[in-house]
Amino acid sequence: MASGVLGVATPEEIAKYEPVIGLEVHVQLNTRTKIFCGCPTGFGAPPNTNVCPVCLGLPGALPVLNGRALEMAIQAALAMQCAVNSFSRFARKNYFYPDLPKGYQISQYDQPLAEHGELEITVEGAKKVIGVTRVHLEDDAGKSIHDGFKDSDRYTYVDLNRSGTPLIEIVSEPDLRSSEEAYQYLSELKQVMQYVGVSECDMEKGQLRCDANVSVRLKGAEKFGTKAEVKNLNSFRFAKLALDYEIARQVAVLESGGRVEQETRSYNVSGETVGMRSKEHAHDYRYFPEPDLAPLRVGEAWLGHIREAMPELPREKRRKFETGYALTSYQVQVLTATQSVSAYFEKATEISGDPAGTANWVITELMGLPDGFEKVSPEGTGTLVRKINEREISGKMAKDIFAKMVETGRSPQEIIDSEGLRQISDTGALEKIVDEVIAGNPKQVEQYKSGKATVLGYLVGQVMKASKGQANPAAVNELLKVKLGFEKT
Numbered sequence: 001m002a003s004g005v006l007g008v009a010t011p012e013e014i015a016k017y018e019p020v021i022g023l024e025v026h027v028q029l030n031t032r033t034k035i036f037c038g039c040p041t042g043f044g045a046p047p048n049t050n051v052c053p054v055c056l057g058l059p060g061a062l063p064v065l066n067g068r069a070l071e072m073a074i075q076a077a078l079a080m081q082c083a084v085n086s087f088s089r090f091a092r093k094n095y096f097y098p099d100l101p102k103g104y105q106i107s108q109y110d111q112p113l114a115e116h117g118e119l120e121i122t123v124e125g126a127k128k129v130i131g132v133t134r135v136h137l138e139d140d141a142g143k144s145i146h147d148g149f150k151d152s153d154r155y156t157y158v159d160l161n162r163s164g165t166p167l168i169e170i171v172s173e174p175d176l177r178s179s180e181e182a183y184q185y186l187s188e189l190k191q192v193m194q195y196v197g198v199s200e201c202d203m204e205k206g207q208l209r210c211d212a213n214v215s216v217r218l219k220g221a222e223k224f225g226t227k228a229e230v231k232n233l234n235s236f237r238f239a240k241l242a243l244d245y246e247i248a249r250q251v252a253v254l255e256s257g258g259r260v261e262q263e264t265r266s267y268n269v270s271g272e273t274v275g276m277r278s279k280e281h282a283h284d285y286r287y288f289p290e291p292d293l294a295p296l297r298v299g300e301a302w303l304g305h306i307r308e309a310m311p312e313l314p315r316e317k318r319r320k321f322e323t324g325y326a327l328t329s330y331q332v333q334v335l336t337a338t339q340s341v342s343a344y345f346e347k348a349t350e351i352s353g354d355p356a357g358t359a360n361w362v363i364t365e366l367m368g369l370p371d372g373f374e375k376v377s378p379e380g381t382g383t384l385v386r387k388i389n390e391r392e393i394s395g396k397m398a399k400d401i402f403a404k405m406v407e408t409g410r411s412p413q414e415i416i417d418s419e420g421l422r423q424i425s426d427t428g429a430l431e432k433i434v435d436e437v438i439a440g441n442p443k444q445v446e447q448y449k450s451g452k453a454t455v456l457g458y459l460v461g462q463v464m465k466a467s468k469g470q471a472n473p474a475a476v477n478e479l480l481k482v483k484l485g486f487e488k489t
Helices: 067-079 179-196 236-255 300-308 314-324 329-335 339-352 355-366 378-389 395-408 412-419 427-440 442-449 455-466 473-483
Strands: 017-028 091-094 104-107 114-123 126-139 143-145 157-159 166-172 208-218 228-233 263-267 273-278
Touching: 017 179, 017 236, 067 114, 067 126, 067 166, 067 179, 067 300, 104 126, 114 179, 126 179, 179 208, 179 236, 179 314, 208 236, 228 236, 228 273, 236 263, 236 273, 314 329, 329 339, 329 355, 339 355, 339 378, 355 378, 355 395, 378 395, 378 412, 395 412, 427 442, 427 455, 427 473, 442 455, 455 473
Parallel strands: 228 263
Antiparallel strands: 017 166, 017 208, 091 104, 114 126, 126 166, 143 157, 208 228, 263 273
């Protein structure tokens, strides 16, 4: 009999089963106007102001496809290795919600824009390919607001500003076998969409939303179990928690001798999934071809042009940084997190000629600063690293110069020239300072000559102090050893 809090299965019971998870992700395309009309898509406008007869579904208003939305959808599909169909068409998906003014959603059904793609994820160091079933275009509904008003106990408010916002729906194969794999898939998908520039994927603004189809089966079984769809997953963290709860719930049902029902469930603030309604089937939506929009025909010439203009994707960047730049896995992960950071690093590395040194400066110095990437150019960072390697400046001097770069916006060369911050490496210039330090510290000199080697560090420090930090520490170290008779010239 299943046990545990709220009847959820125990870890031992859960271990007997294998989860099977498929995700349906809705991504808002980064267009300025809606998919079938000229209304703006900007977030935060007063309710029901970014609307027109088309997105309000008024009689006689006809949709016109936004060409930029189509191009972005193709870019997204190519980024996931999908085959873009030369022929696809829109369909009406009929259902009745207060925030769906037309009474149907314009979507795609049996002939989608693209199919048969994949995304590669990494979980605990192991790579796994997750299939992408399809990518299709559709318009968004409005938003029902159930709380926040003094009469919310009696009324639901509707804001139709989102109605008609362009979306792509990305449907995965049921290849995910844990909540962690689902989390990594969502993270990779978001990163890919941001790299390509088709969406900002800001979940707080509703630009990325996820529904999960979840079932469980005994380990070793081939047949899938009965699935439940979990909605209202408005963050990656909540998606992971909701999947863990739903997996445990289904196991508990089966372990108790019950049967999992095919249904739609919602994840709520108390950390549970709760039943909403029985799961719809395709025929429930009464799909039929959209009569007001012509079928889509994507020519090879246009598709080739879009493909040629595609940027490097995260997977390609990671491989390049690992093999071409010989960076650590941690450095690769941090520096490829966003397209802007990876581009900054590559530009700085072109100038410095030192990938590892540049990676250290970007990660340890730049990323810890508010607006660091805006305050210091990649040319500035690259030049600074190059001057350290050329021994024109020391590491300590570089930190002082970097602070002035952040404060003033000046280049490293300007700061070095105006403040005379050059490292002294010339033996003749250093010799006089070293002689003065030896003469002024007879006690420490005698201790060093008596075998106390650690005293050398003190003497090096005195030379650095006397040179105002401009002496080359390595050159000082060697010169002191020669002067004190422990090294031959």
